[in-house]
Amino acid sequence: VAHSERYGGMWVPLTHETVQEVAYDTDHFTSRTVIINHTRPGDLALPAPIGVAPPITSDPPFHQIARRLLLPAFAPKKIAALEGEVREVCNDLLDELGEIEAGTSVFDAAVQYVQHVPVAVIGRMLGLPADDGDIFREFVHEIVVEINQDPREFDPEDRPLDAYLDKQILDHIENPRDDLIGFLLNVELEGQKLDPEMVRGMIVLLLVAGIDTTWSAIGSSIWHLAQHPEDRQRLTKDPDAIDFAVEEFLRFYAPVTMARMVAEDVDFHGCPMKQDDWVLLPFPAANRDPKAFEDADSFIVDRRENRHAAFGLGIHRCLGSNLARLELRVAIEEFIARFPKFE
Numbered sequence: 438v439a440h441s442e443r444y445g446g447m448w449v450p451l452t453h454e455t456v457q458e459v460a461y462d463t464d465h466f467t468s469r470t471v472i473i474n475h476t477r478p479g480d481l482a483l484p485a486p487i488g489v490a491p492p493i494t495s496d497p498p499f500h501q502i503a504r505r506l507l508l509p510a511f512a513p514k515k516i517a518a519l520e521g522e523v524r525e526v527c528n529d530l531l532d533e534l535g536e537i538e539a540g541t542s543v544f545d546a547a548v549q550y551v552q553h554v555p556v557a558v559i560g561r562m563l564g565l566p567a568d569d570g571d572i573f574r575e576f577v578h579e580i581v582v583e584i585n586q587d588p589r590e591f592d593p594e595d596r597p598l599d600a601y602l603d604k605q606i607l608d609h610i611e612n613p614r615d616d617l618i619g620f621l622l623n624v625e626l627e628g629q630k631l632d633p634e635m636v637r638g639m640i641v642l643l644l645v646a647g648i649d650t651t652w653s654a655i656g657s658s659i660w661h662l663a664q665h666p667e668d669r670q671r672l673t674k675d676p677d678a679i680d681f682a683v684e685e686f687l688r689f690y691a692p693v694t695m696a697r698m699v700a701e702d703v704d705f706h707g708c709p710m711k712q713d714d715w716v717l718l719p720f721p722a723a724n725r726d727p728k729a730f731e732d733a734d735s736f737i738v739d740r741r742e743n744r745h746a747a748f749g750l751g752i753h754r755c756l757g758s759n760l761a762r763l764e765l766r767v768a769i770e771e772f773i774a775r776f777p778k779f780e
Contacts, residue, residue: 438451440708444473444474444475445477446714446715448708448716450716450718452722452723452729453723453726453729454728456718456750457750457751460697460751461752465699465700466716467697467699468495468697469488470488471697472580472696473715488638490638491638492639492753492756493646493753494638497752501752502626503626504752506624507756516763519763520763520767523554526553526554527767527771528771530549530554530557547652550659551652551656551659555647555655556573558647559573562616562647563643564609564614564616564617565605573644576601576645577649580641580645602641603637605640618640621636621640622636643757646755647760650693650761651765654687655768657692658686658690658769659769661690662769665736668682668736669777669778669779671739672769672773673773676770679766681740681743682738683766685736685737685739686769687762687765688745688747691721691745691746693749693755694720695718696716696717697715698713699712699713699714700712718749718750720746720749723750729744
């Protein structure tokens with residue numbers, strides 16, 4: 438377990454066992470905020486156990502209630518039915534690359550292809566305007582990247598994402614339709630419809646979780662295949678290997694780290710963790726633990742036994758894992774079908 442004085446005190450368990458232990462211990466580690474930054478949660482609009490983006494910022498017992506509300510929208514059959522739509526998105530993006538000449542054409546697969554796939558898919562699911570993809574990408578950048586800036590540089594009243602989503606929620610209320618925002622506005626919690634603020638928090642979670650992590654996973658996978666022709670050729674010659682490859686891409690290039698805060702002072706394997714200390718959960722480190730994975734630092738395209746932690750561990754294991762796997766598989770399949778050789 439490593440420690441840093443940064444961010445007012447931060448602990449980092451590095452083995453699969455210790456990462457898992459923190460993830461499952463909801464008594465000593467709270468989820469009321471899950472991205473490490475320079476500030477503490479303070480007086481949140483939706484305090485624990487709900488948090489600002491339920492269910493990922495929720496603690497038990499509310500967490501299970503909020504998660505159960507979202508489960509039907511991400512059921513395996515519901516997600517599987519989206520495959521044709523995801524393929525259409527991928528092929529449209531590949532078409533937009535224009536004329537590609539073997540041996541001479543150069544393009545940015547991350548910016549021109551990868552970053553658009555999850556934006557288009559989650560945008561369609563939520564029922565947000567198709568032309569707003571650039572807006573979503575900017576919001577994700579602000580939430581995930583710029584959160585590390587000095588808090589004194591931020592205007593607390595400047596909340597463009599909240600304003601944007603409030604407008605979309607109002608439009609859904611005035612013009613009901615069958616999409617994920619409509620679904621959230623109609624589900625009931627203990628006989629009552631959700632507060633618009635809670636709906637907005639859930640949409641923020643779905644946007645960020647549905648975009649940033651997925652484009653990272655797709656981008657890393659294509660980046661890997663560009664440098665390892667033997668793996669690319671294996672997938673071209675043996676398409677059935679893609680399911681194993683997807684899991685190994687997720688393990689080897691795990692796109693997510695999350696955080697907890699220490700809820701009350703605790704001695705964690707000799708580490709004196711104090712209330713409100715940060716605890717980073719580096720799932721990528723857990724995925725490279727040699728005690729948990731044979732030959733952990735090698736990418737094995739058809740690794741058979743692969744119980745990785747790329748989707749997290751504990752009560753917050755990724756709700757959208759089926760959707761992420763679908764997008765990752767289809768995006769890779771369509772890219773290598775279009776470009777059997779690339780580097």
